[in-house]
Amino acid sequence: MNKSELIDAIAADAGISKAAAKKALESFLGNIEGTLKKGGRVSLVGFGSWSVSNRAARDGRNPQSGATIKIAAKNVVKFKAGAELEGALNK
Structure with a gap:
């Protein structure tokens, strides 16, 4: 959808x-x-919650050349499904 x-x-x-x-x-x-x-968390009881997590900088590898590259740190959104949503999906 x-x-x-x-x-x-x-x-x-x-x-x-x-x-x-x-x-x-x-x-x-x-x-x-x-x-x-703002660094907050959004929670909808039964549906799930969204939060922000920090992904640390790390070394990666270019798949074409094999060269090592630096991957910058960044904030990522995480979603955790609530019990009611998981239950509805696993009936």
């Missing part, structure tokens, strides 16, 4: 216009992004 299909599904399920569904989805995603940028 892509973003436009999700917007269509939200609009149909909630009985609202696609424009309102798009605005709601963009607000939801923007608030998650903003919280993660």
